[in-house]
Amino acid sequence: MLTVKICGIRDAKTAQWAFSEGADYVGLVVTPSPRQLSLAEVRHILASVPGRFVAVGKDVSEDLFRTLLDLPFAAIQLHGRVPDRWIDRVHDQGKRAIATTLDPAADVVLLDGPIPGSGQVRSWERPRFSRPIWIAGGLSPDNVRQVVVRLKPDGVDVSSGVERQGQKDWELIARFIKEARHGDASA
Numbered sequence: 001m002l003t004v005k006i007c008g009i010r011d012a013k014t015a016q017w018a019f020s021e022g023a024d025y026v027g028l029v030v031t032p033s034p035r036q037l038s039l040a041e042v043r044h045i046l047a048s049v050p051g052r053f054v055a056v057g058k059d060v061s062e063d064l065f066r067t068l069l070d071l072p073f074a075a076i077q078l079h080g081r082v083p084d085r086w087i088d089r090v091h092d093q094g095k096r097a098i099a100t101t102l103d104p105a106a107d108v109v110l111l112d113g114p115i116p117g118s119g120q121v122r123s124w125e126r127p128r129f130s131r132p133i134w135i136a137g138g139l140s141p142d143n144v145r146q147v148v149v150r151l152k153p154d155g156v157d158v159s160s161g162v163e164r165q166g167q168k169d170w171e172l173i174a175r176f177i178k179e180a181r182h183g184d185a186s187a
């Protein structure tokens with residue numbers, strides 16, 4: 001079944017909404033971005049909402065990485081710099097590792113757009129690879145069904161495509177999940 005991740009959620013109520021609409025994962029951004037959360041905000045959301053959360057960061061420092069390993073995230077998604085053995089360390093904590101390059105050690109490879117969270121479309125192709133592939137970069141409720149039907153990815157991931165004026169929009173989140181699931185049912 002298709003995995004759906006909604007990324008860059010910044011409050012507990014919106015996270016709860018995404019899960020209630022059928023999201024499999026919610027991503028919390030922990031490095032510089034308009035969606036970045038403080039660690040206090042992250043802890044608050046993780047403590048208030050049951051569900052599978054992903055820590056999402058770019059060029060994460062060793063200190064931050066250690067903190068993320070100790071928090072109850074289901075998965076860690078690493079963009080940019082990924083030092084040797086980090087994926088093993090994610091696994092040692094019983095978490096899943098989401099890589100943004102074709103890394104055979106990862107549990108999932110996220111094929112993202114050129115700038116994460118920017119809404120820029122990647123060239124939507126699905127490489128042959130031994131790990132599950134999630135597609136992201138410029139997805140929205142208007143195109144996700146077609147992308148799922150055409151590429152048959154293992155998952156889809158969205159951030160700006162479910163925002164209005166820089167804020168997550170509940171109706172767009174619900175519609176994105178519905179459209180992705182329709183695509184999966186007819187793929």
Ligand SMILES: O=C(O)c1ccccc1NCC(=O)[C@H](O)[C@H](O)COP(=O)(O)O
Pocket residue numbers: 006007008027029031032033034035056057058079112113115116117118119120136137138139157158159160161
């Ligand atoms: O979303 C961010 O602001 C972000 C910042 C730093 C690292 C990663 C980030 N997002 C990663 C994601 O998983 C996004 O969902 C993905 O890049 C797709 O974004 P969009 O094209 O806006 O849907």
